[in-house]
Amino acid sequence: MKLNICRLELLNIKMKPRDSEKIRGYLGHKYEELDILHNHKNNKFIYRYPKVQYKIINNKPIILGINDGANIITNIGINDDMLIIGDKSINTFEKKISINNNEYGISADYIKYEFLSPWVALNQKNIDIYRNCSDMEKEEMLKKILIGNIISMSKGLNYTVSDEVKCWVNLKKVDVNIKNIKHTGFMGEFKVNFSIPDYLGLGKNVSKGFGTIKKCR
Structure with a gap:
């Protein structure tokens, strides 16, 4: 089986592991209608394997989109150049978008x-x-x-x-x-x-x- 995966890497900023939840919170609020980004519906948690995953690896923010999450993360990578974390606005203009079909x-x-x-x-x-x-x-x-x-x-x-x-x-x-x-x-x-x-x-x-x-x- 092949999985379609988009990996969005933000190259110009460094973050701590706990900041992954803050990125998830920001994008989940901005695109509230897309429950795949936050796994909530009608204020209830959706129990499923997350098709969008937020990570900080070696201080580098990475957002992974899997299958139906891949196109959404690709579009966010192309169209979004800003993160708002707390009271800070962070430019995310320098990024790498990788799209691949992977064996699973x-x-x-x-x-x-x-x-x-x-x-x-x-x-x-x-x-x-x-x-x-x-x-x-x-x-x-x-x-x-x-x-x-x-x-x-x-x-x-x-x-x-x-x-x-x-x-x-x-x-x-x-x-x-x-x-x-x-x-x-x-x-x-x-x-x-x-x-x-x-x-x-x-x-x-x-x-x-x-x-x-x-x-x-």
Whole structure:
């Protein structure tokens, strides 16, 4: 399966990881009628894999549009030259727009990826279970969650996973702060028999830039 992806990179400004949510808030308010930008409808959250994702990678703002989100992000890249973050107006005239068809789905070979931002894998239900596991049990638990994330993402992208997904992980625990609440995140590498385009996100808070991955080359 091919995914149509637009990657909009803002080249002339530097931001901190938490600013991704501010960019999302600005564009979501400006284009309130486009729920794909903010995943809300009638003040209710829409539970789906985000087709638009906001990221800060190495201090560089990146907005990713997937399939029906790709054209919207392309148009924003072409037509918008300003961000308003808080009380600051930021010119975004220097940018790079990349549009590609990317392979997605089960692969005959294992592919190695790295997390560019923390993967938020655990929730309130399983964090205590994880803490009480042995190291081997923790690894197996993370592998199952990662596979589950890939299957869930695939459902959101209308891809049927027809074969068994297998993975290997090499991850370290990191602290993550989301809306002033501490979470457990993970950084590191994993291998999986699945092709995923660069900069897509896995896990929780994907739209805000968490769980962003890239192939290791």
